[in-house]
Amino acid sequence: MTKLAVLGASGGIGQPLSLLLKLSPQLTELSLYDIRLAKGVATDLSHINTNVKVQGYDKDELADALKDTDLVVIPAGIPRKPGMTRDDLFKINAGIIRTLAEGVASYAPNALVLVISNPVNSTVPIFKEVLSKRGVFNPRKLFGITTLDLVRARTFLNGFETSGSFQKFDEIHVIGGHSGNTIVPVLSTASKTYSKIAAKDRDALIHRVQFGGDEVVKAKDGAGSATLSMAYSAYIFIERLLKAINGSSDEVIEDTFIYLDNSILGASEVRRVFPKVDFISLPIKLGKRGVESIDTSILKKLDHNEEKLLNIAVKELNINIAKGVNFVKNSS
Numbered sequence: 366m367t368k369l370a371v372l373g374a375s376g377g378i379g380q381p382l383s384l385l386l387k388l389s390p391q392l393t394e395l396s397l398y399d400i401r402l403a404k405g406v407a408t409d410l411s412h413i414n415t416n417v418k419v420q421g422y423d424k425d426e427l428a429d430a431l432k433d434t435d436l437v438v439i440p441a442g443i444p445r446k447p448g449m450t451r452d453d454l455f456k457i458n459a460g461i462i463r464t465l466a467e468g469v470a471s472y473a474p475n476a477l478v479l480v481i482s483n484p485v486n487s488t489v490p491i492f493k494e495v496l497s498k499r500g501v502f503n504p505r506k507l508f509g510i511t512t513l514d515l516v517r518a519r520t521f522l523n524g525f526e527t528s529g530s531f532q533k534f535d536e537i538h539v540i541g542g543h544s545g546n547t548i549v550p551v552l553s554t555a556s557k558t559y560s561k562i563a564a565k566d567r568d569a570l571i572h573r574v575q576f577g578g579d580e581v582v583k584a585k586d587g588a589g590s591a592t593l594s595m596a597y598s599a600y601i602f603i604e605r606l607l608k609a610i611n612g613s614s615d616e617v618i619e620d621t622f623i624y625l626d627n628s629i630l631g632a633s634e635v636r637r638v639f640p641k642v643d644f645i646s647l648p649i650k651l652g653k654r655g656v657e658s659i660d661t662s663i664l665k666k667l668d669h670n671e672e673k674l675l676n677i678a679v680k681e682l683n684i685n686i687a688k689g690v691n692f693v694k695n696s697s
């Protein structure tokens with residue numbers, strides 16, 4: 366029995382993500398919550414003949430929506446319009462995330478929490494601060510979803526192939542955070558492919574992964590940001606996490622944004638390299654408890670340029686993290 370709640374289920378990401386989750390072979394119940402339309406979305410999905418039971422909840426029903434949930438996924442909040450940075454979303458989304466974190470602390474304190482809402486570099490710290498204040502923070506159970514960056518890296522790197530056939534590139538990673546310069550694609554590890562790419566094309570490829578979100582925002586021309594590719598990315602992360610939790614897959618390693626708690630194997634090694642950073646996306650070994658350990662070997666595999674990019678990323682990341690932490694600390 367595995368119950369998952371989607372908070373922000375009626376939105377551009379929430380709807381396709383809920384559809385994919387309705388098809389999941391690993392879930393038994395889906396709880397859809399939004400400030401609008403969640404009951405409609407749930408009724409619609411409930412007509413699909415899969416084994417996942419779906420229930421919708423209105424604005425004032427957060428407690429019921431979260432009751433007995435094992436996982437909570439959060440795509441609630443406003444998306445970007447052309448000309449905006451993810452940080453510009455902070456003003457509105459910080460308050461939404463704080464409210465939802467209070468709800469999780471009260472009604473689902475033991476659930477795994479996956480935050481999609483931007484700016485991820487700040488919303489995850491907000492979530493952690495609220496849970497810590499309420500005495501229910503478990504560093505093994507809070508994740509910022511950065512999978513879309515990896516999906517983009519796999520897709521764009523594939524575009525440089527002339528063979529035309531799709532390759533999976535399991536050996537590449539995207540680390541750091543989830544916005545512009547904080548996104549650090551580690552592509553040099555795909556040595557056979559990468560070495561064939563000319564230096565100027567490599568720079569363009571890295572830039573495209575870092576700013577892939579802008580491409581979608583521009584193409585949607587004011588109607589929002591990535592929704593379908595994001596729903597896909599969240600779904601593949603959730604499926605992998607569920608496999609790890611249920612022990613049905615040997616080794617599950619996923620790039621995801623976590624809090625560097627000293628109790629997590631590898632955290633102190635990361636802190637030795639970056640003493641000031643509290644949250645970062647790195648390859649994380651997932652298991653029955655959620656986060657099992659950090660695969661720090663990646664830090665030794667970076668080429669010179671990737672190392673330079675990571676140093677730039679961490680500086681900006683620290684500012685984004687502090688903004689989220691202070692938002693909760695300075696609010697009553």
Ligand code: NAD
Pocket residue numbers: 372373374375376377378379398399400401440441442443444445454458461464465480481482483484485510511512513514543589590591592595
């Ligand atoms: P959207 O506006 O289409 O949907 C957001 C939904 O959140 C709406 O249905 C809205 O009613 C709901 N909502 C607002 N306040 C709420 C609250 N207090 N409780 C519950 N629901 C609430 O936006 P979208 O395109 O689905 O994007 C959602 C968020 O995800 C944005 O912040 C966007 O920037 C972010 N995003 C993150 C990634 C990533 O890689 N992590 C990728 C794409 C988008």
Ligand code: LMR
Pocket residue numbers: 444445451483513577578579581582590591
């Ligand atoms: C993305 O990477 O597509 C998302 O973070 C949405 C955005 O604002 O670009």
